[in-house]
Amino acid sequence: MERINHPEELAVWKNEILAERIPSKKKIVISSGTCGQASGSLQIIDAVNQELAKKGLKDHVEVKVTGCHGFCQLEPNLIVYPEEIFYKTLQPQDVPQIVEKSILGNEIVSSLVFEDLKTAQKAIKQNDIPFYKKQERLLTENNLKINPTEIEDYIALDGYQALANALFNMTSEAVIAEIETAGLRGRGGGGFPSGRKWEICRKVESNIKYIICNADEGDPGAYMDRSLLEGNPHSVIEGMIIGAYAIGAQEGYIYVRMEYPLAVQHVNLALEQARKFGFLGESILGSEFAFEIHLIEGAGAFVSGEETSLIASIEGRRAFPSQRPPFPAQEGLWGKPTNVNNVETWANVPLILRKGADWYAKIGTRRSKGTKIFSLVGKINNTGLVEVPMGITLREIVYDIGGGIQDNKKFKAIQTGGPSGGCIPAEKLDLPVDYDTLAKAGSIMGSGGMIIMDEDTCMVDVARYFLHFTQEESCGKCVPCRIGTKQLVEILNRITEGNGEEEDLEKMEDLSKTIKTGSLCGLGQTAPNPVLTTLQYFRKEYESHIKSKTCIALVCKGLIAYTIDPDKCVGCLLCLKSCPVDAISGERKEVHVIDQDLCIKCGACLDVCPPKINAVSKVTGRKMARILKNASGKRV
Amino acid sequence: MENILKEFERDQKELIHILHRVQEEFGYVSPPAISAIAKHLKISENEIYSVLTFYKAFSLEPRGKHIVTVCMGTACHVRGAPRLVDDASREMGVDVGQTTPDKHFTLETVNCLGCCAIGPVVVVDGKYHSYVKRMDSIIKEYSEGR
Numbered sequence: 001m002e003r004i005n006h007p008e009e010l011a012v013w014k015n016e017i018l019a020e021r022i023p024s025k026k027k028i029v030i031s032s033g034t035c036g037q038a039s040g041s042l043q044i045i046d047a048v049n050q051e052l053a054k055k056g057l058k059d060h061v062e063v064k065v066t067g068c069h070g071f072c073q074l075e076p077n078l079i080v081y082p083e084e085i086f087y088k089t090l091q092p093q094d095v096p097q098i099v100e101k102s103i104l105g106n107e108i109v110s111s112l113v114f115e116d117l118k119t120a121q122k123a124i125k126q127n128d129i130p131f132y133k134k135q136e137r138l139l140t141e142n143n144l145k146i147n148p149t150e151i152e153d154y155i156a157l158d159g160y161q162a163l164a165n166a167l168f169n170m171t172s173e174a175v176i177a178e179i180e181t182a183g184l185r186g187r188g189g190g191g192f193p194s195g196r197k198w199e200i201c202r203k204v205e206s207n208i209k210y211i212i213c214n215a216d217e218g219d220p221g222a223y224m225d226r227s228l229l230e231g232n233p234h235s236v237i238e239g240m241i242i243g244a245y246a247i248g249a250q251e252g253y254i255y256v257r258m259e260y261p262l263a264v265q266h267v268n269l270a271l272e273q274a275r276k277f278g279f280l281g282e283s284i285l286g287s288e289f290a291f292e293i294h295l296i297e298g299a300g301a302f303v304s305g306e307e308t309s310l311i312a313s314i315e316g317r318r319a320f321p322s323q324r325p326p327f328p329a330q331e332g333l334w335g336k337p338t339n340v341n342n343v344e345t346w347a348n349v350p351l352i353l354r355k356g357a358d359w360y361a362k363i364g365t366r367r368s369k370g371t372k373i374f375s376l377v378g379k380i381n382n383t384g385l386v387e388v389p390m391g392i393t394l395r396e397i398v399y400d401i402g403g404g405i406q407d408n409k410k411f412k413a414i415q416t417g418g419p420s421g422g423c424i425p426a427e428k429l430d431l432p433v434d435y436d437t438l439a440k441a442g443s444i445m446g447s448g449g450m451i452i453m454d455e456d457t458c459m460v461d462v463a464r465y466f467l468h469f470t471q472e473e474s475c476g477k478c479v480p481c482r483i484g485t486k487q488l489v490e491i492l493n494r495i496t497e498g499n500g501e502e503e504d505l506e507k508m509e510d511l512s513k514t515i516k517t518g519s520l521c522g523l524g525q526t527a528p529n530p531v532l533t534t535l536q537y538f539r540k541e542y543e544s545h546i547k548s549k550t551c552i553a554l555v556c557k558g559l560i561a562y563t564i565d566p567d568k569c570v571g572c573l574l575c576l577k578s579c580p581v582d583a584i585s586g587e588r589k590e591v592h593v594i595d596q597d598l599c600i601k602c603g604a605c606l607d608v609c610p611p612k613i614n615a616v617s618k619v620t621g622r623k624m625a626r627i628l629k630n631a632s633g634k635r636v
Numbered sequence: 637m638e639n640i641l642k643e644f645e646r647d648q649k650e651l652i653h654i655l656h657r658v659q660e661e662f663g664y665v666s667p668p669a670i671s672a673i674a675k676h677l678k679i680s681e682n683e684i685y686s687v688l689t690f691y692k693a694f695s696l697e698p699r700g701k702h703i704v705t706v707c708m709g710t711a712c713h714v715r716g717a718p719r720l721v722d723d724a725s726r727e728m729g730v731d732v733g734q735t736t737p738d739k740h741f742t743l744e745t746v747n748c749l750g751c752c753a754i755g756p757v758v759v760v761d762g763k764y765h766s767y768v769k770r771m772d773s774i775i776k777e778y779s780e781g782r
């Protein structure tokens with residue numbers, strides 16, 4: 001195929017691609033995003049290719065390597081079509097069996113399909129797995145069908161037709177009206193209505209305008225943007241071209257976090273293809289519209305995800321935020337009007353134009369439309385990316401999709417919104433997930449990270465973790481954020497070390513207010529949220545750290561001790577050998593003892609003590625005090 | 637160095653790209669490299685230092701033969717990453733961000749690699765290790781020739 005010079009040529013191309021496909025042909029789809037590759041998908045791909053070659057099946061079976069399918073925990077996995085048999089957590093040596101039974105024959109290797117932990121029910125097809133049942137995968141479903149390095153797969157799924165329609169049948173105002181009617185709000189955290197944002201930028205008079213795709217994805221624990229860029233880069237690019245047409249921009253930038261090398265690779269390749277086929281560059285699809293996109297790699301700074309910092313970073317400067325107004329829409333990149341949107345926001349644009357704003361607006365709640373992709377991670381049974389309609393409850397996400405808490409532990413909290421968000425307790429699990437409800441609960445929807453915490457997670461430690469994070473990532477430009485977060489970390493450190501004082505809690509609340517109101521950018525303005533929400537919902541945990549020197553989750557090193565139960569210890573030497581600081585003494589078949597002065601509380605002894613013996617334990621509070629007292633008593 | 641600079645326009649917007657290239661090529665950005673970049677872009681060395689030190693991607697000193705990166709993102713944190721960092725630090729005898737005196741290991745942390753589902757994650761020289769429970773075996777694996 002050559003450059004596409006007219007929407008009709010695009011339609012012809014699509015039909016040609018479809019005509020070459022034989023629906024009955026066997027197909028193996030292998031998921032190979034970053035999680036897949038990290039779990040060994042590349043070896044599975046090799047094994048599949050080798051086995052097919054060995055059996056002389058190379059020409060009879062199509063092998064498609066795709067991006068992430070969402071259920072990352074079951075990587076590496078593959079699906080056999082047309083039967084849609086989903087094989088999970090594979091080893092290369094599983095492949096010959098699969099080829100033998102499911103490719104040459106029409107059987108299922110039942111030991112390799114999904115089995116529900118609780119009900120022991122097997123699921124053959126991916127969509128029969130409970131994890132997928134309540135999802136509405138509008139953006140992520142295509143990851144299954146697309147080899148992200150081949151533009152033809154995107155074209156076959158009506159790719160770039162929304163763009164063709166916009167360029168030839170719609171004015172820029174009409175495109176914006178469609179996005180407004182759909183009710184699309186920014187997926188990068190703020191939730192600002194995207195159509196309105198575009199309109200503001202469109203109206204500013206300037207012969208140069210820019211658009212930016214924010215793929216810095218700094219929220220630790222969130223990775224939906226990575227999955228979209230890796231698995232379906234053209235959907236984001238198409239969204240950007242449509243946005244550029246609506247706004248009147250000539251140049252765009254995709255700013256990708258440097259921790260995502262595979263996404264960078266796939267986006268670069270997709271940009272090249274888009275140029276080659278005339279979706280970028282001069283006279284796009286034969287129209288008068290011209291637009292170009294550049295990829296910029298980040299350099300490892302959380303604050304560069306904030307839009308004004310991001311702009312500074314693209315200009316080759318330190319990622320310092322600047323005072324708004326002026327907003328980027330007025331004075332952005334190199335002083336020109338600039339529209340910044342998140343990856344997932346852009347990916348929604350072609351979908352809306354293709355299916356219509358009215359269709360889109362039916363999904364979700366009154367003020368939050370469409371779906372949102374969340375990364376469901378932490379102490380949950382089913383971890384991965386889930387795409388759900390807005391308005392679904394947290395409980396449905398955690399229990400129906402996520403399958404509940406790992407190891408039958410008790411749910412404690414769900415953290416949303418990353419370092420700007422908060423921890424939501426069990427009492428609030430029935431809240432519907434949308435921008436406004438989560439904000440009312442003291443957290444934010446943010447970019448979509450959902451970290452599940454169980455009874456073994458200490459909420460004071462979590463608050464300390466986030467404040468430590470924001471303090472390190474504070475760019476240092478404004479005082480409330482720079483000094484305030486440092487003071488909060490100091491107090492939290494003190495509490496987790498067992499030296500907290502009763503006034504500390506109030507002090508933290510006061511400090512938090514100062515930081516929130518006095519900071520220059522969103523980083524500081526939201527940094528205290530993890531402290532405030534944990535204080536609100538888990539105040540008792542703080543109090544027990546301070547008053548009774550107890551960390552019930554047994555996490556805070558200053559408040560725990562390891563001890564060996566003399567009645568249970570059989571003197572097997574395992575813990576003694578594993579101790580990195582030689583703090584354990586004893587002889588074979590004699591009770592071992594931990595020297596509390598030497599112990600660094602690394603937990604190695606607890607790990608190696610055989611479950612049958614179970615002699616090592618962690619203690620806190622009064623029990624710990626007693627052990628320390630006994631230990632020092634012996635020394636005297 | 638000259639060959640690298642030839643690839644880039646003489647505009648400040650190229651600065652971060654150039655630093656990435658130099659870091660990739662040499663493993664760090666040396667003072668002579670900084671002077672050369674300053675000349676090429678016609679900006680002050682001070683400006684380059686300020687950008688260089690702002691971003692975590694760049695280092696001013698040579699790094700070790702093996703780069704061990706422990707993810708400290710939230711998902712990995714709740715699954716036990718802090719202990720991995722402590723253990724790695726103790727085993728290597730260096731703090732996070734430092735390189736062992738024999739230049740064999742550099743210990744680094746990162747705030748999420750986007751594969752939280754298989755955490756805690758440790759990356760050594762670009763290779764991902766998932767569900768990591770202990771650091772000693774990983775360190776041993778890369779200790780050859782030490």
Ligand SMILES: Cc1cc2nc3c(=O)[nH]c(=O)nc-3n(C[C@H](O)[C@H](O)[C@H](O)COP(=O)(O)O)c2cc1C
Nearest residue numbers: 186187188214217218305306307341342345522523
């Ligand atoms: C400290 C900070 C970090 C941010 N990081 C990101 C990020 O990683 N990705 C993102 O899309 N937006 C991030 N944002 C939000 C952006 O400033 C901006 O609002 C967003 O990219 C706009 O896109 P949207 O309207 O499509 O959501 C961040 C904001 C702050 C204050």
Ligand code: FES
Nearest residue numbers: 707709712749752
């Ligand atoms: S938190 Fe470690 S990979 Fe995301």
